[in-house]
Amino acid sequence: MKIQRHGAVLGLVAASALLLGACGSDNNTAAGGSTPASGTSVPVECGGKPKLNAEGSSAQKNAVDAFVQAYKAACPSADLAYNPSGSGAGVKNFNAGLVDFGGSDSALKDGAETEAAAKRCQTNPAWNLPLVFGPVAIGYKVSGVDSLVLDAKTTAAIFSGAVKKWNDPAIKALNSSAALPDKDIAVIYRSDESGTTDNFQKYLTTAGGWTKGDGKQFKGGVGEGKEKSAGVAQAVGSIDGAITYVEWSFAQDNKLSTAKIDAGSGPVELSAESAGKAIDGAKVKGEGNNLVLDLNSIYGTKAAGAYPLLLATYEIVCSKGYDADTAKAVKAFLTVAASTGQAQLAEAGYVPLPKAFQDKILTAVKAIA
Amino acid sequence: MSTLSADPQRLATPPTFQKVGAARRFKNGLATTLVWGSFLVAVVPLVWVLYTVVQRGFPVILDGDWWSKSLSGLLARQQGGGAYHAIYGTLVQGLVCGVISVPIGIMVAIYLVEYGGRSRLSRATTFMVDILTGVPSIVAALFVYTVWITYFGLGRSALAVSLALVLLMVPVVVRTTEEMLKIVPDELREASYALGIPKWKTIVKIVIPTALSGILTGIMLALARVMGETAPVLVLAAYAPFINFNMFDGPMASLPLLMVNERNNPTQAGFERIWGAAITLVLLITLFNLLATVISRALAPKTK
Numbered sequence: 001m002k003i004q005r006h007g008a009v010l011g012l013v014a015a016s017a018l019l020l021g022a023c024g025s026d027n028n029t030a031a032g033g034s035t036p037a038s039g040t041s042v043p044v045e046c047g048g049k050p051k052l053n054a055e056g057s058s059a060q061k062n063a064v065d066a067f068v069q070a071y072k073a074a075c076p077s078a079d080l081a082y083n084p085s086g087s088g089a090g091v092k093n094f095n096a097g098l099v100d101f102g103g104s105d106s107a108l109k110d111g112a113e114t115e116a117a118a119k120r121c122q123t124n125p126a127w128n129l130p131l132v133f134g135p136v137a138i139g140y141k142v143s144g145v146d147s148l149v150l151d152a153k154t155t156a157a158i159f160s161g162a163v164k165k166w167n168d169p170a171i172k173a174l175n176s177s178a179a180l181p182d183k184d185i186a187v188i189y190r191s192d193e194s195g196t197t198d199n200f201q202k203y204l205t206t207a208g209g210w211t212k213g214d215g216k217q218f219k220g221g222v223g224e225g226k227e228k229s230a231g232v233a234q235a236v237g238s239i240d241g242a243i244t245y246v247e248w249s250f251a252q253d254n255k256l257s258t259a260k261i262d263a264g265s266g267p268v269e270l271s272a273e274s275a276g277k278a279i280d281g282a283k284v285k286g287e288g289n290n291l292v293l294d295l296n297s298i299y300g301t302k303a304a305g306a307y308p309l310l311l312a313t314y315e316i317v318c319s320k321g322y323d324a325d326t327a328k329a330v331k332a333f334l335t336v337a338a339s340t341g342q343a344q345l346a347e348a349g350y351v352p353l354p355k356a357f358q359d360k361i362l363t364a365v366k367a368i369a
Numbered sequence: 370m371s372t373l374s375a376d377p378q379r380l381a382t383p384p385t386f387q388k389v390g391a392a393r394r395f396k397n398g399l400a401t402t403l404v405w406g407s408f409l410v411a412v413v414p415l416v417w418v419l420y421t422v423v424q425r426g427f428p429v430i431l432d433g434d435w436w437s438k439s440l441s442g443l444l445a446r447q448q449g450g451g452a453y454h455a456i457y458g459t460l461v462q463g464l465v466c467g468v469i470s471v472p473i474g475i476m477v478a479i480y481l482v483e484y485g486g487r488s489r490l491s492r493a494t495t496f497m498v499d500i501l502t503g504v505p506s507i508v509a510a511l512f513v514y515t516v517w518i519t520y521f522g523l524g525r526s527a528l529a530v531s532l533a534l535v536l537l538m539v540p541v542v543v544r545t546t547e548e549m550l551k552i553v554p555d556e557l558r559e560a561s562y563a564l565g566i567p568k569w570k571t572i573v574k575i576v577i578p579t580a581l582s583g584i585l586t587g588i589m590l591a592l593a594r595v596m597g598e599t600a601p602v603l604v605l606a607a608y609a610p611f612i613n614f615n616m617f618d619g620p621m622a623s624l625p626l627l628m629v630n631e632r633n634n635p636t637q638a639g640f641e642r643i644w645g646a647a648i649t650l651v652l653l654i655t656l657f658n659l660l661a662t663v664i665s666r667a668l669a670p671k672t673k
Binding site: 062079 | 613
């Protein structure tokens with residue numbers, strides 16, 4: 001009899017589990033509110049694996065979220081999970097075959113990484129598709145200074161501690177009309193490992209004669225470290241005389257002033273158009289559809305009106321070697337991401353792809369088999 | 370007669386210690402302070418944590434969507450959606466883990482108490498169980514990762530999480546069941562044998578029903594413990610913002626994983642989801658503990 005009572009309890013649990021199972025829903029369109037504005041519309045062939053799995057760089061998380069929203073709008077029964085566990089984990093788990101594609105702040109490195117990726121794709125090469133570009137803002141707060149122009153050399157001097165005061169002659173030379181105060185510059189940097197720091201230091205190395213080296217840790221040796229993008233942006237917002245580098249969306253959210261960058265042809269303000277111009281001028285050093293970017297061509301750009309400080313993140317996909325279902329779904333997702341998905345990017349702090357570059361990506365996506 | 374003792378309470382000789390000395394009063398005060406102090410040190414953070422979780426999470430879980438929807442297709446900063454996918458994941462991973470570990474745990478405990486005695490195998494088993502009890506959850510998770518994913522080449526899945534949780538749950542079930550079986554009086558067994566009942570029947574019909582309430586409490590507590598584990602889900606399951614009913618394939622969310630994931634989300638929506646998931650997990654585990662109490666009350670042996 002006691003055993004029977006035990007059985008009744010189990011039955012109750014099972015019944016409630018079934019009930020719970022019956023009423024769940026993935027449909028959040030009503031709650032989502034904003035229906036994605038249609039960007040460039042490209043026919044999408046929905047179908048294949050219903051739930052894709054991807055992992056990697058946290059820098060493109062918000063962009064991928066926007067892509068997923070557009071993907072679900074285009075293919076109602078499809079979905080994708082993106083785990084922002086970092087570029088390293090993304091590449092590792094893609095190569096181990098645990099995820100359908102990886103996201104990374106940098107292209108696959110020649111040697112072991114590329115070989116492992118080829119092995120995962122049944123001896124076909126993996127492609128690096130630069131799908132998400134996030135501009136990095138130089139955010140500052142100096143009371144009385146609304147507009148600030150910097151060039152890469154001066155920026156490198158500030159972030160390595162060579163320039164210590166806001167009214168330093170080097171800054172004055174670029175900002176003749178601004179009333180620069182006699183105040184110490186408080187440099188704020190990312191204390192955690194970050195692709196933003198890496199790209200910022202690479203930019204300074206290419207364009208500004210930075211000699212401290214690159215990498216995911218800040219090597220400038222001055223200033224105060226803060227955790228994550230939100231931390232540095234908040235710190236600059238609360239300290240008069242502070243300056244930092246941070247993803248554009250965080251600078252916007254915290255209402256920081258952003259410096260214009262003078263790369264040799266006049267000061268350029270950070271905007272979707274100016275960043276798009278820099279992407280337009282980017283050279284691809286990969287072969288065929290493997291769109292590995294030559295970052296120096298972006299950082300070192302002298303094109304008028306191009307904002308050179310960008311973070312490029314790649315989707316790492318197999319050129320061939322997926323099973324048919326997965327290939328179909330990956331292609332559908334990437335097609336949506338490169339077309340209608342672009343519409344919401346500016347709002348999330350990214351740069352929508354310029355037309356020419358978008359075509360290159362769509363061609364590559366079409367070639368996935 | 371009444372004149373002899375005006376005060377019956379009066380002692381024949383005055384007591385040796387009429388007053389409590391300063392040193393004793395000081396020691397008494399010190400001990401009282403220490404005991405109360407440690408009580409406060411233990412209770413204040415507990416109440417504080419509970420208060421914070423309830424205060425920040427309660428408004429979130431009042432929304433009906435929280436219990437019936439997933440976070441699929443929402444941007445990080447968009448409000449709305451729910452934790453259905455994570456609640457399902459936590460429950461199903463916990464239950465599958467329970468279904469695997471409870472029979473194993475109970476059988477091991479029965480062997481140890483009823484059959485093993487002081488044999489070498491039984492001592493080795495006890496030793497192993499003791500070691501397993503002390504294994505940190507991340508080690509269990511990495512072990513399953515090595516065997517399940519690296520060696521056998523199977524993908525990350527909710528089942529792998531359940532297997533890692535089994536490693537954590539079995540020793541707890543063995544331990545509690547063993548203690549419960551040990552306190553079943555030998556007289557009951559002997560009475561049963563005296564009536565000519567075989568040993569296995571004695572165990573099934575006499576020993577286990579007598580100990581059942583304690584065993585069930587132990588199982589529920591072990592379940593509550595494994596459902597809150599974070600390391601195995603971090604290593605062995607990828608997070609999915611959508612509902613995945615399939616245990617064997619694909620990413621599946623769970624409440625701890627949802628919290629870890631939303632910690633990267635600096636917006637108000639992320640903040641609310643973290644606290645909402647926290648209070649949901651606390652509620653689920655409270656529910657299991659309550660269930661344990663109710664079951665053990667209902668099944669407690671009649672003492673009359």
